[in-house]
Amino acid sequence: MKKGGEPAPKARLLRAAAALLAESNGEPVSTRQITEAARVTAPTLYHHFGDKEGLFDAVVAEGFSEYLEAERSIPTSGQPVEDLRRHWDNHVRFGLDHAHLYTVMFGNIRPERRPTMVASAEAFLEEVLARAAAASRLVVSPHEAARSMLAANIGVTLMLIAEPAAKRNLELSAMTREAVISAVATDSESDPVTDTEGTPSVVVAAIALNAALQVSHPDQLSSSELKLFLEWLQRISSRSGS
Amino acid sequence: MKKGGEPAPKARLLRAAAALLAESNGEPVSTRQITEAARVTAPTLYHHFGDKEGLFDAVVAEGFSEYLEAERSIPTSGQPVEDLRRHWDNHVRFGLDHAHLYTVMFGNIRPERRPTMVASAEAFLEEVLARAAAASRLVVSPHEAARSMLAANIGVTLMLIAEPAAKRNLELSAMTREAVISAVATDSESDPVTDTEGTPSVVVAAIALNAALQVSHPDQLSSSELKLFLEWLQRISSRSGS
DNA sequence: GTAGCAGCTATAGCAGCGTTATATGAACTG
DNA sequence: CAGTTCATATAACGCTGCTATAGCTGCTAC
Numbered sequence: 001m002k003k004g005g006e007p008a009p010k011a012r013l014l015r016a017a018a019a020l021l022a023e024s025n026g027e028p029v030s031t032r033q034i035t036e037a038a039r040v041t042a043p044t045l046y047h048h049f050g051d052k053e054g055l056f057d058a059v060v061a062e063g064f065s066e067y068l069e070a071e072r073s074i075p076t077s078g079q080p081v082e083d084l085r086r087h088w089d090n091h092v093r094f095g096l097d098h099a100h101l102y103t104v105m106f107g108n109i110r111p112e113r114r115p116t117m118v119a120s121a122e123a124f125l126e127e128v129l130a131r132a133a134a135a136s137r138l139v140v141s142p143h144e145a146a147r148s149m150l151a152a153n154i155g156v157t158l159m160l161i162a163e164p165a166a167k168r169n170l171e172l173s174a175m176t177r178e179a180v181i182s183a184v185a186t187d188s189e190s191d192p193v194t195d196t197e198g199t200p201s202v203v204v205a206a207i208a209l210n211a212a213l214q215v216s217h218p219d220q221l222s223s224s225e226l227k228l229f230l231e232w233l234q235r236i237s238s239r240s241g242s
Numbered sequence: 243m244k245k246g247g248e249p250a251p252k253a254r255l256l257r258a259a260a261a262l263l264a265e266s267n268g269e270p271v272s273t274r275q276i277t278e279a280a281r282v283t284a285p286t287l288y289h290h291f292g293d294k295e296g297l298f299d300a301v302v303a304e305g306f307s308e309y310l311e312a313e314r315s316i317p318t319s320g321q322p323v324e325d326l327r328r329h330w331d332n333h334v335r336f337g338l339d340h341a342h343l344y345t346v347m348f349g350n351i352r353p354e355r356r357p358t359m360v361a362s363a364e365a366f367l368e369e370v371l372a373r374a375a376a377a378s379r380l381v382v383s384p385h386e387a388a389r390s391m392l393a394a395n396i397g398v399t400l401m402l403i404a405e406p407a408a409k410r411n412l413e414l415s416a417m418t419r420e421a422v423i424s425a426v427a428t429d430s431e432s433d434p435v436t437d438t439e440g441t442p443s444v445v446v447a448a449i450a451l452n453a454a455l456q457v458s459h460p461d462q463l464s465s466s467e468l469k470l471f472l473e474w475l476q477r478i479s480s481r482s483g484s
Numbered sequence: 485g486t487a488g489c490a491g492c493t494a495t496a497g498c499a500g501c502g503t504t505a506t507a508t509g510a511a512c513t514g
Numbered sequence: 515c516a517g518t519t520c521a522t523a524t525a526a527c528g529c530t531g532c533t534a535t536a537g538c539t540g541c542t543a544c
Binding site: 103106107118140144147148150151152153154155156158159162171172175176178179180182183184 | 349382389398401413420424426
Binding site for chain 3: 009040041042043044047048
Protein backbone atom coordinates (compact mmCIF):
# COMPACT_ATOMS: atom_id res chain seq x y z
CA MET A 1 0.00 0.00 0.00
CA LYS A 2 1.19 3.46 -0.88
CA LYS A 3 1.09 5.94 1.91
CA GLY A 4 2.03 9.49 1.04
CA GLY A 5 2.97 11.53 -1.96
CA GLU A 6 0.93 11.38 -5.12
CA PRO A 7 -2.31 9.48 -5.21
CA ALA A 8 -2.37 6.30 -7.23
CA PRO A 9 -3.76 6.43 -10.76
CA LYS A 10 -6.92 4.72 -9.66
CA ALA A 11 -7.67 7.39 -7.09
CA ARG A 12 -6.68 10.11 -9.55
CA LEU A 13 -9.14 8.72 -12.06
CA LEU A 14 -11.88 8.68 -9.49
CA ARG A 15 -11.23 12.22 -8.42
CA ALA A 16 -10.89 13.51 -11.96
CA ALA A 17 -14.10 11.81 -13.01
CA ALA A 18 -15.97 13.15 -10.02
CA ALA A 19 -14.68 16.66 -10.59
CA LEU A 20 -15.42 16.71 -14.31
CA LEU A 21 -18.80 15.15 -13.73
CA ALA A 22 -19.66 17.80 -11.19
CA GLU A 23 -18.40 20.68 -13.29
CA SER A 24 -19.75 19.87 -16.73
CA ASN A 25 -23.34 20.55 -15.96
CA GLY A 26 -25.08 17.43 -17.14
CA GLU A 27 -23.38 17.20 -20.50
CA PRO A 28 -21.53 13.96 -21.10
CA VAL A 29 -17.94 13.62 -20.02
CA SER A 30 -15.59 11.69 -22.27
CA THR A 31 -13.07 9.14 -21.16
CA ARG A 32 -10.39 11.17 -22.89
CA GLN A 33 -11.14 14.19 -20.75
CA ILE A 34 -10.97 12.05 -17.66
CA THR A 35 -7.79 10.21 -18.47
CA GLU A 36 -6.13 13.45 -19.51
CA ALA A 37 -7.17 15.16 -16.30
CA ALA A 38 -5.88 12.20 -14.33
CA ARG A 39 -2.64 12.20 -16.41
CA VAL A 40 -3.21 8.61 -17.38
CA THR A 41 -3.84 6.76 -20.62
CA ALA A 42 -6.93 4.93 -21.66
CA PRO A 43 -6.06 1.34 -20.79
CA THR A 44 -5.39 2.33 -17.19
CA LEU A 45 -9.00 3.32 -16.87
CA TYR A 46 -10.21 0.05 -18.31
CA HIS A 47 -7.81 -1.95 -16.23
CA HIS A 48 -9.15 -0.52 -12.99
CA PHE A 49 -12.80 -0.02 -13.78
CA GLY A 50 -13.43 -2.24 -16.77
CA ASP A 51 -15.77 0.24 -18.25
CA LYS A 52 -16.68 3.87 -18.46
CA GLU A 53 -19.84 3.02 -16.66
CA GLY A 54 -17.79 1.10 -14.15
CA LEU A 55 -15.84 4.23 -13.36
CA PHE A 56 -18.99 6.29 -13.10
CA ASP A 57 -20.53 3.65 -10.91
CA ALA A 58 -17.55 3.90 -8.61
CA VAL A 59 -18.00 7.66 -8.45
CA VAL A 60 -21.66 7.25 -7.73
CA ALA A 61 -20.98 4.61 -5.12
CA GLU A 62 -18.57 6.99 -3.41
CA GLY A 63 -21.16 9.72 -3.45
CA PHE A 64 -23.78 7.35 -2.22
CA SER A 65 -21.70 6.20 0.71
CA GLU A 66 -21.22 9.87 1.50
CA TYR A 67 -24.98 10.20 1.46
CA LEU A 68 -25.48 7.23 3.73
CA GLU A 69 -22.81 8.58 6.04
CA ALA A 70 -24.63 11.86 6.29
CA GLU A 71 -27.82 9.97 6.98
CA ARG A 72 -26.20 7.91 9.69
CA SER A 73 -24.68 10.94 11.34
CA ILE A 74 -28.11 12.27 12.12
CA PRO A 75 -28.75 11.55 15.78
CA THR A 76 -32.00 10.16 16.99
CA SER A 77 -33.79 12.99 18.69
CA GLY A 78 -36.05 10.81 20.75
CA GLN A 79 -38.98 12.08 18.79
CA PRO A 80 -39.28 9.65 15.90
CA VAL A 81 -41.46 11.87 13.79
CA GLU A 82 -39.04 14.72 14.14
CA ASP A 83 -36.33 12.33 13.03
CA LEU A 84 -38.28 11.66 9.88
CA ARG A 85 -38.25 15.36 9.09
CA ARG A 86 -34.53 15.60 9.57
CA HIS A 87 -33.85 12.69 7.29
CA TRP A 88 -36.12 14.14 4.66
CA ASP A 89 -34.37 17.49 4.82
CA ASN A 90 -30.99 15.84 4.73
CA HIS A 91 -31.99 13.96 1.60
CA VAL A 92 -33.05 17.16 -0.11
CA ARG A 93 -29.92 18.99 0.99
CA PHE A 94 -27.70 16.25 -0.34
CA GLY A 95 -29.54 16.29 -3.64
CA LEU A 96 -29.12 20.02 -4.05
CA ASP A 97 -25.47 19.96 -3.00
CA HIS A 98 -24.60 17.12 -5.38
CA ALA A 99 -27.13 17.80 -8.08
CA HIS A 100 -25.49 15.86 -10.85
CA LEU A 101 -24.53 12.92 -8.72
CA TYR A 102 -28.01 12.86 -7.32
CA THR A 103 -29.70 12.69 -10.68
CA VAL A 104 -27.45 9.85 -11.70
CA MET A 105 -28.33 8.07 -8.48
CA PHE A 106 -32.06 8.63 -8.40
CA GLY A 107 -33.17 10.15 -11.67
CA ASN A 108 -31.77 7.39 -13.76
CA ILE A 109 -33.71 4.37 -14.77
CA ARG A 110 -30.98 1.85 -15.33
CA PRO A 111 -32.81 -1.25 -14.24
CA GLU A 112 -29.55 -2.54 -12.81
CA ARG A 113 -27.96 0.27 -10.87
CA ARG A 114 -30.76 2.35 -9.51
CA PRO A 115 -32.57 -0.29 -7.52
CA THR A 116 -29.38 -0.93 -5.59
CA MET A 117 -29.16 2.70 -4.56
CA VAL A 118 -32.84 3.02 -3.94
CA ALA A 119 -32.97 -0.21 -2.00
CA SER A 120 -30.18 0.95 0.29
CA ALA A 121 -31.76 4.31 0.89
CA GLU A 122 -35.06 2.61 1.41
CA ALA A 123 -33.61 0.17 3.89
CA PHE A 124 -32.06 2.95 5.89
CA LEU A 125 -35.22 4.99 5.95
CA GLU A 126 -37.06 1.89 6.97
CA GLU A 127 -34.88 1.66 10.05
CA VAL A 128 -35.81 5.16 11.07
CA LEU A 129 -39.42 4.38 10.42
CA ALA A 130 -39.19 1.21 12.41
CA ARG A 131 -38.21 3.32 15.38
CA ALA A 132 -41.23 5.48 14.74
CA ALA A 133 -43.34 2.38 14.51
CA ALA A 134 -41.96 1.21 17.81
CA ALA A 135 -43.27 4.39 19.34
CA SER A 136 -46.72 3.64 17.95
CA ARG A 137 -46.41 6.49 15.54
CA LEU A 138 -46.93 4.63 12.31
CA VAL A 139 -50.20 3.83 10.65
CA VAL A 140 -48.73 1.64 7.94
CA SER A 141 -45.90 -0.81 7.80
CA PRO A 142 -42.41 0.71 7.89
CA HIS A 143 -41.65 -0.87 4.54
CA GLU A 144 -44.51 0.76 2.71
CA ALA A 145 -44.00 3.99 4.58
CA ALA A 146 -40.35 4.06 3.59
CA ARG A 147 -41.15 3.52 -0.04
CA SER A 148 -43.76 6.21 -0.08
CA MET A 149 -41.63 8.71 1.74
CA LEU A 150 -38.63 8.04 -0.40
CA ALA A 151 -40.62 8.35 -3.60
CA ALA A 152 -41.99 11.71 -2.60
CA ASN A 153 -38.61 12.79 -1.33
CA ILE A 154 -36.98 11.96 -4.64
CA GLY A 155 -39.71 13.65 -6.62
CA VAL A 156 -39.39 16.84 -4.64
CA THR A 157 -35.62 16.85 -4.84
CA LEU A 158 -35.61 16.28 -8.58
CA MET A 159 -38.09 19.08 -8.99
CA LEU A 160 -36.00 21.45 -6.91
CA ILE A 161 -32.86 20.53 -8.81
CA ALA A 162 -34.60 21.09 -12.11
CA GLU A 163 -35.49 24.66 -11.48
CA PRO A 164 -32.95 27.48 -11.44
CA ALA A 165 -31.08 27.69 -8.19
CA ALA A 166 -32.24 31.24 -7.56
CA LYS A 167 -35.90 30.40 -7.77
CA ARG A 168 -35.80 27.34 -5.58
CA ASN A 169 -38.58 27.37 -3.08
CA LEU A 170 -37.83 25.04 -0.23
CA GLU A 171 -41.36 25.33 0.99
CA LEU A 172 -42.30 22.79 -1.63
CA SER A 173 -40.11 20.38 0.25
CA ALA A 174 -41.48 21.26 3.67
CA MET A 175 -45.03 21.07 2.49
CA THR A 176 -44.73 17.73 0.76
CA ARG A 177 -42.73 16.42 3.65
CA GLU A 178 -45.48 17.21 6.13
CA ALA A 179 -48.04 15.76 3.77
CA VAL A 180 -46.35 12.41 3.52
CA ILE A 181 -45.31 12.23 7.13
CA SER A 182 -48.73 13.09 8.43
CA ALA A 183 -50.22 10.39 6.25
CA VAL A 184 -47.72 7.83 7.38
CA ALA A 185 -47.27 8.68 11.01
CA THR A 186 -49.36 10.21 13.71
CA ASP A 187 -47.80 12.43 16.29
CA SER A 188 -50.16 11.18 18.89
CA GLU A 189 -51.16 7.56 18.91
CA SER A 190 -54.76 8.39 19.72
CA ASP A 191 -56.02 9.09 16.25
CA PRO A 192 -55.56 6.24 13.84
CA VAL A 193 -56.72 7.34 10.47
CA THR A 194 -59.69 5.52 9.08
CA ASP A 195 -59.32 5.87 5.38
CA THR A 196 -61.68 4.89 2.59
CA GLU A 197 -61.58 1.22 3.45
CA GLY A 198 -62.07 1.82 7.10
CA THR A 199 -58.88 0.35 8.46
CA PRO A 200 -59.47 -0.56 12.04
CA SER A 201 -57.24 0.49 14.83
CA VAL A 202 -56.28 -3.11 15.41
CA VAL A 203 -54.04 -2.97 12.41
CA VAL A 204 -52.38 0.20 13.57
CA ALA A 205 -51.67 -1.22 16.97
CA ALA A 206 -50.52 -4.49 15.47
CA ILE A 207 -48.09 -2.78 13.17
CA ALA A 208 -46.72 -0.76 16.02
CA LEU A 209 -46.31 -3.79 18.19
CA ASN A 210 -44.73 -5.78 15.45
CA ALA A 211 -42.22 -3.01 14.78
CA ALA A 212 -41.55 -2.56 18.46
CA LEU A 213 -40.83 -6.24 18.80
CA GLN A 214 -38.40 -6.26 15.94
CA VAL A 215 -36.56 -3.22 17.17
CA SER A 216 -36.19 -3.87 20.84
CA HIS A 217 -36.52 -7.59 21.35
CA PRO A 218 -35.80 -9.36 18.12
CA ASP A 219 -34.67 -12.50 19.89
CA GLN A 220 -37.58 -12.82 22.27
CA LEU A 221 -39.63 -14.50 19.63
CA SER A 222 -38.59 -17.40 17.58
CA SER A 223 -39.22 -17.08 13.90
CA SER A 224 -42.00 -19.63 14.01
CA GLU A 225 -43.70 -17.75 16.79
CA LEU A 226 -43.34 -14.56 14.88
CA LYS A 227 -44.78 -16.16 11.81
CA LEU A 228 -47.79 -17.35 13.69
CA PHE A 229 -48.19 -13.95 15.24
CA LEU A 230 -48.16 -12.24 11.88
CA GLU A 231 -50.66 -14.75 10.63
CA TRP A 232 -53.00 -13.67 13.38
CA LEU A 233 -52.56 -10.09 12.44
CA GLN A 234 -53.49 -10.80 8.90
CA ARG A 235 -56.48 -12.86 9.90
CA ILE A 236 -57.71 -10.13 12.18
CA SER A 237 -57.25 -7.29 9.79
CA SER A 238 -58.80 -9.13 6.87
CA ARG A 239 -62.02 -9.84 8.72
CA SER A 240 -62.57 -6.48 10.30
CA GLY A 241 -65.48 -5.48 8.22
CA SER A 242 -67.62 -3.70 10.74
CA MET B 243 -49.32 18.64 -47.82
CA LYS B 244 -49.24 14.95 -48.61
CA LYS B 245 -52.42 13.09 -47.99
CA GLY B 246 -52.32 9.35 -48.44
CA GLY B 247 -49.96 6.56 -49.34
CA GLU B 248 -46.62 6.28 -47.62
CA PRO B 249 -45.84 8.61 -44.77
CA ALA B 250 -43.35 11.33 -45.50
CA PRO B 251 -39.76 10.81 -44.37
CA LYS B 252 -40.23 13.24 -41.52
CA ALA B 253 -43.11 11.23 -40.11
CA ARG B 254 -41.23 8.00 -40.73
CA LEU B 255 -38.28 9.36 -38.79
CA LEU B 256 -40.50 10.32 -35.90
CA ARG B 257 -42.17 6.95 -35.79
CA ALA B 258 -38.94 5.03 -36.13
CA ALA B 259 -37.32 7.07 -33.40
CA ALA B 260 -40.27 6.62 -31.09
CA ALA B 261 -40.40 2.89 -31.75
CA LEU B 262 -36.68 2.32 -31.27
CA LEU B 263 -36.66 4.50 -28.20
CA ALA B 264 -39.48 2.52 -26.70
CA GLU B 265 -38.00 -0.85 -27.56
CA SER B 266 -34.36 -0.48 -26.65
CA ASN B 267 -34.85 -0.38 -22.95
CA GLY B 268 -33.04 2.75 -21.88
CA GLU B 269 -29.89 2.08 -23.84
CA PRO B 270 -28.95 4.82 -26.26
CA VAL B 271 -30.35 4.75 -29.78
CA SER B 272 -28.06 5.83 -32.62
CA THR B 273 -29.00 8.07 -35.47
CA ARG B 274 -27.91 5.36 -37.84
CA GLN B 275 -30.39 2.91 -36.40
CA ILE B 276 -33.10 5.50 -36.73
CA THR B 277 -32.33 6.58 -40.27
CA GLU B 278 -31.99 2.99 -41.35
CA ALA B 279 -35.30 2.04 -39.79
CA ALA B 280 -36.91 5.02 -41.49
CA ARG B 281 -35.22 4.07 -44.79
CA VAL B 282 -33.62 7.48 -44.99
CA THR B 283 -30.10 8.82 -44.93
CA ALA B 284 -28.49 10.97 -42.33
CA PRO B 285 -28.86 14.46 -43.80
CA THR B 286 -32.62 14.02 -44.00
CA LEU B 287 -32.73 13.73 -40.27
CA TYR B 288 -30.69 16.88 -39.83
CA HIS B 289 -32.65 18.72 -42.44
CA HIS B 290 -35.90 18.16 -40.58
CA PHE B 291 -34.84 18.18 -36.98
CA GLY B 292 -31.47 19.91 -36.98
CA ASP B 293 -30.18 17.66 -34.32
CA LYS B 294 -30.47 14.25 -32.76
CA GLU B 295 -31.77 15.95 -29.68
CA GLY B 296 -34.14 17.90 -31.86
CA LEU B 297 -35.62 14.67 -33.13
CA PHE B 298 -35.87 13.27 -29.64
CA ASP B 299 -37.46 16.47 -28.48
CA ALA B 300 -40.04 16.12 -31.19
CA VAL B 301 -40.75 12.58 -30.05
CA VAL B 302 -41.03 13.73 -26.49
CA ALA B 303 -43.28 16.64 -27.47
CA GLU B 304 -45.54 14.23 -29.28
CA GLY B 305 -45.69 11.98 -26.27
CA PHE B 306 -46.28 14.91 -24.03
CA SER B 307 -49.17 16.20 -26.07
CA GLU B 308 -50.56 12.71 -25.88
CA TYR B 309 -50.21 12.94 -22.13
CA LEU B 310 -51.95 16.30 -21.99
CA GLU B 311 -54.67 14.97 -24.24
CA ALA B 312 -55.26 12.08 -21.88
CA GLU B 313 -55.34 14.52 -19.02
CA ARG B 314 -57.83 16.72 -20.75
CA SER B 315 -60.08 13.83 -21.65
CA ILE B 316 -60.69 13.16 -17.98
CA PRO B 317 -64.12 14.53 -17.22
CA THR B 318 -64.80 16.55 -14.14
CA SER B 319 -66.71 14.30 -11.81
CA GLY B 320 -68.19 17.09 -9.77
CA GLN B 321 -66.12 15.95 -6.83
CA PRO B 322 -62.91 17.91 -7.16
CA VAL B 323 -60.94 15.73 -4.81
CA GLU B 324 -61.97 12.66 -6.73
CA ASP B 325 -60.77 14.43 -9.84
CA LEU B 326 -57.39 14.86 -8.25
CA ARG B 327 -57.18 11.13 -7.73
CA ARG B 328 -58.03 10.43 -11.32
CA HIS B 329 -55.42 12.81 -12.60
CA TRP B 330 -52.84 11.32 -10.30
CA ASP B 331 -53.66 7.81 -11.50
CA ASN B 332 -53.64 8.92 -15.09
CA HIS B 333 -50.19 10.38 -14.63
CA VAL B 334 -48.88 7.13 -13.17
CA ARG B 335 -50.52 5.07 -15.88
CA PHE B 336 -49.03 7.19 -18.60
CA GLY B 337 -45.62 6.90 -17.00
CA LEU B 338 -45.82 3.13 -16.83
CA ASP B 339 -47.17 2.83 -20.36
CA HIS B 340 -44.49 5.08 -21.83
CA ALA B 341 -41.69 4.34 -19.42
CA HIS B 342 -38.82 5.51 -21.50
CA LEU B 343 -40.57 8.57 -22.79
CA TYR B 344 -41.60 9.41 -19.30
CA THR B 345 -38.13 9.28 -17.88
CA VAL B 346 -36.89 11.52 -20.63
CA MET B 347 -39.70 13.91 -19.87
CA PHE B 348 -39.52 13.98 -16.10
CA GLY B 349 -36.45 12.12 -14.95
CA ASN B 350 -34.09 14.25 -16.92
CA ILE B 351 -32.48 17.34 -15.64
CA ARG B 352 -31.85 19.23 -18.81
CA PRO B 353 -32.29 22.75 -17.52
CA GLU B 354 -33.88 23.68 -20.82
CA ARG B 355 -36.33 20.97 -21.70
CA ARG B 356 -37.70 19.62 -18.50
CA PRO B 357 -39.07 22.86 -17.02
CA THR B 358 -41.16 23.30 -20.15
CA MET B 359 -42.75 19.92 -19.68
CA VAL B 360 -43.06 20.29 -15.97
CA ALA B 361 -44.48 23.77 -16.24
CA SER B 362 -47.17 22.58 -18.64
CA ALA B 363 -48.11 19.63 -16.49
CA GLU B 364 -48.05 21.88 -13.48
CA ALA B 365 -50.28 24.46 -15.13
CA PHE B 366 -52.80 21.85 -16.06
CA LEU B 367 -52.85 20.32 -12.62
CA GLU B 368 -53.24 23.80 -11.23
CA GLU B 369 -56.43 24.20 -13.21
CA VAL B 370 -57.87 21.09 -11.67
CA LEU B 371 -56.79 22.28 -8.28
CA ALA B 372 -58.32 25.67 -8.88
CA ARG B 373 -61.62 23.93 -9.39
CA ALA B 374 -61.03 22.08 -6.16
CA ALA B 375 -60.28 25.38 -4.51
CA ALA B 376 -63.56 26.80 -5.73
CA ALA B 377 -65.68 23.90 -4.61
CA SER B 378 -64.14 22.75 -1.40
CA ARG B 379 -61.37 24.65 0.28
CA LEU B 380 -57.73 24.08 -0.39
CA VAL B 381 -55.32 24.38 2.45
CA VAL B 382 -52.75 26.07 0.28
CA SER B 383 -52.71 27.94 -2.98
CA PRO B 384 -53.40 25.87 -6.10
CA HIS B 385 -49.97 26.76 -7.38
CA GLU B 386 -48.10 25.33 -4.44
CA ALA B 387 -50.48 22.43 -4.23
CA ALA B 388 -49.89 21.60 -7.88
CA ARG B 389 -46.15 21.66 -7.43
CA SER B 390 -46.26 19.44 -4.43
CA MET B 391 -48.65 16.97 -5.99
CA LEU B 392 -46.72 16.81 -9.20
CA ALA B 393 -43.43 16.32 -7.40
CA ALA B 394 -44.79 13.40 -5.43
CA ASN B 395 -46.52 12.05 -8.50
CA ILE B 396 -43.29 12.07 -10.47
CA GLY B 397 -41.35 10.52 -7.64
CA VAL B 398 -43.79 7.70 -7.29
CA THR B 399 -43.96 7.07 -11.02
CA LEU B 400 -40.19 7.00 -11.38
CA MET B 401 -39.98 4.60 -8.51
CA LEU B 402 -42.58 2.31 -10.03
CA ILE B 403 -40.86 2.41 -13.39
CA ALA B 404 -37.54 1.59 -11.80
CA GLU B 405 -38.64 -1.67 -10.33
CA PRO B 406 -39.31 -4.78 -12.36
CA ALA B 407 -42.75 -4.73 -13.94
CA ALA B 408 -43.77 -7.92 -12.20
CA LYS B 409 -43.08 -6.60 -8.73
CA ARG B 410 -44.79 -3.27 -9.18
CA ASN B 411 -47.00 -2.45 -6.26
CA LEU B 412 -49.51 0.18 -7.18
CA GLU B 413 -50.41 0.62 -3.57
CA LEU B 414 -47.38 2.81 -3.26
CA SER B 415 -49.07 5.13 -5.66
CA ALA B 416 -52.45 5.04 -3.94
CA MET B 417 -50.92 5.56 -0.56
CA THR B 418 -48.76 8.50 -1.52
CA ARG B 419 -51.60 9.93 -3.51
CA GLU B 420 -53.88 9.97 -0.51
CA ALA B 421 -51.10 11.41 1.59
CA VAL B 422 -50.51 14.37 -0.64
CA ILE B 423 -54.15 14.97 -1.43
CA SER B 424 -55.25 14.85 2.16
CA ALA B 425 -52.58 17.37 3.04
CA VAL B 426 -53.52 19.69 0.23
CA ALA B 427 -57.28 19.45 0.20
CA THR B 428 -59.44 19.56 3.30
CA ASP B 429 -61.57 16.59 2.51
CA SER B 430 -61.82 15.54 6.10
CA GLU B 431 -60.60 17.56 9.01
CA SER B 432 -57.18 16.26 9.86
CA ASP B 433 -55.03 17.75 12.53
CA PRO B 434 -52.16 19.89 11.50
CA VAL B 435 -49.52 17.93 13.24
CA THR B 436 -47.90 19.22 16.36
CA ASP B 437 -45.48 17.07 18.16
CA THR B 438 -45.98 15.38 21.47
CA GLU B 439 -43.82 13.26 23.64
CA GLY B 440 -42.60 9.99 22.21
CA THR B 441 -42.35 7.70 25.18
CA PRO B 442 -44.35 4.57 24.51
CA SER B 443 -42.79 1.43 23.28
CA VAL B 444 -43.63 -2.20 23.25
CA VAL B 445 -45.81 -2.05 26.26
CA VAL B 446 -48.03 0.69 24.99
CA ALA B 447 -48.29 -0.91 21.61
CA ALA B 448 -49.09 -4.24 23.13
CA ILE B 449 -51.73 -2.75 25.37
CA ALA B 450 -53.23 -0.92 22.46
CA LEU B 451 -53.36 -4.07 20.39
CA ASN B 452 -54.74 -6.06 23.21
CA ALA B 453 -57.46 -3.52 23.83
CA ALA B 454 -58.26 -3.31 20.18
CA LEU B 455 -58.54 -7.05 19.95
CA GLN B 456 -60.86 -7.30 22.88
CA VAL B 457 -63.07 -4.54 21.65
CA SER B 458 -63.48 -5.45 18.06
CA HIS B 459 -62.79 -9.12 17.51
CA PRO B 460 -62.51 -11.07 20.72
CA ASP B 461 -63.36 -14.35 19.07
CA GLN B 462 -60.82 -14.29 16.31
CA LEU B 463 -58.21 -15.89 18.47
CA SER B 464 -58.61 -19.19 20.17
CA SER B 465 -58.11 -19.17 23.87
CA SER B 466 -54.85 -21.04 23.68
CA GLU B 467 -53.51 -18.69 21.11
CA LEU B 468 -54.56 -15.74 23.15
CA LYS B 469 -52.92 -17.20 26.20
CA LEU B 470 -49.66 -17.65 24.40
CA PHE B 471 -49.93 -14.22 22.96
CA LEU B 472 -50.49 -12.61 26.32
CA GLU B 473 -47.57 -14.55 27.66
CA TRP B 474 -45.40 -12.96 25.04
CA LEU B 475 -46.65 -9.59 25.94
CA GLN B 476 -45.78 -10.07 29.53
CA ARG B 477 -42.41 -11.49 28.74
CA ILE B 478 -41.65 -8.57 26.52
CA SER B 479 -43.03 -5.83 28.68
CA SER B 480 -41.26 -7.02 31.77
CA ARG B 481 -37.91 -6.55 30.10
CA SER B 482 -38.44 -3.32 28.30
CA GLY B 483 -36.67 -0.95 30.59
CA SER B 484 -36.95 2.35 28.81
C1' DG C 485 22.45 -11.93 -9.68
C1' DT C 486 18.86 -13.26 -12.92
C1' DA C 487 15.03 -15.74 -14.37
C1' DG C 488 10.34 -15.89 -14.05
C1' DC C 489 6.08 -13.97 -12.77
C1' DA C 490 2.43 -10.90 -11.86
C1' DG C 491 0.47 -6.27 -11.91
C1' DC C 492 0.06 -1.73 -14.11
C1' DT C 493 0.65 1.42 -17.67
C1' DA C 494 1.57 3.10 -22.62
C1' DT C 495 1.40 2.87 -27.97
C1' DA C 496 -1.47 2.67 -31.60
C1' DG C 497 -5.50 1.62 -33.64
C1' DC C 498 -10.52 -0.07 -34.53
C1' DA C 499 -15.38 0.36 -35.17
C1' DG C 500 -19.00 3.19 -34.13
C1' DC C 501 -20.99 7.63 -33.11
C1' DG C 502 -23.17 12.49 -34.30
C1' DT C 503 -22.63 15.64 -37.69
C1' DT C 504 -21.82 18.23 -42.12
C1' DA C 505 -19.85 20.11 -46.79
C1' DT C 506 -21.18 19.14 -51.06
C1' DA C 507 -23.95 17.46 -54.69
C1' DT C 508 -28.16 15.63 -56.85
C1' DG C 509 -32.85 15.15 -57.63
C1' DA C 510 -37.81 16.70 -57.52
C1' DA C 511 -41.40 20.12 -57.63
C1' DC C 512 -43.27 24.25 -58.12
C1' DT C 513 -43.05 29.37 -60.42
C1' DG C 514 -42.18 32.66 -63.98
C1' DC D 515 -38.09 26.27 -70.51
C1' DA D 516 -34.96 28.65 -66.72
C1' DG D 517 -34.95 29.71 -61.86
C1' DT D 518 -35.74 28.86 -57.31
C1' DT D 519 -36.64 26.15 -53.45
C1' DC D 520 -37.22 22.22 -50.95
C1' DA D 521 -35.83 17.34 -49.95
C1' DT D 522 -32.76 13.60 -50.16
C1' DA D 523 -28.15 11.22 -51.08
C1' DT D 524 -22.73 10.58 -51.17
C1' DA D 525 -18.84 10.68 -48.68
C1' DA D 526 -16.21 12.15 -45.20
C1' DC D 527 -14.53 14.49 -40.63
C1' DG D 528 -13.60 14.48 -35.87
C1' DC D 529 -14.86 12.44 -31.83
C1' DT D 530 -16.31 8.66 -28.89
C1' DG D 531 -15.71 4.20 -26.00
C1' DC D 532 -12.83 0.59 -26.15
C1' DT D 533 -8.83 -2.96 -26.88
C1' DA D 534 -4.85 -6.05 -28.95
C1' DT D 535 -0.41 -5.79 -28.04
C1' DA D 536 3.64 -4.69 -25.86
C1' DG D 537 6.61 -2.65 -22.28
C1' DC D 538 7.68 -1.45 -17.78
C1' DT D 539 7.89 -2.11 -12.87
C1' DG D 540 8.61 -4.71 -8.47
C1' DC D 541 8.48 -9.07 -6.57
C1' DT D 542 9.92 -14.02 -5.20
C1' DA D 543 12.91 -18.33 -6.31
C1' DC D 544 16.92 -20.33 -7.23
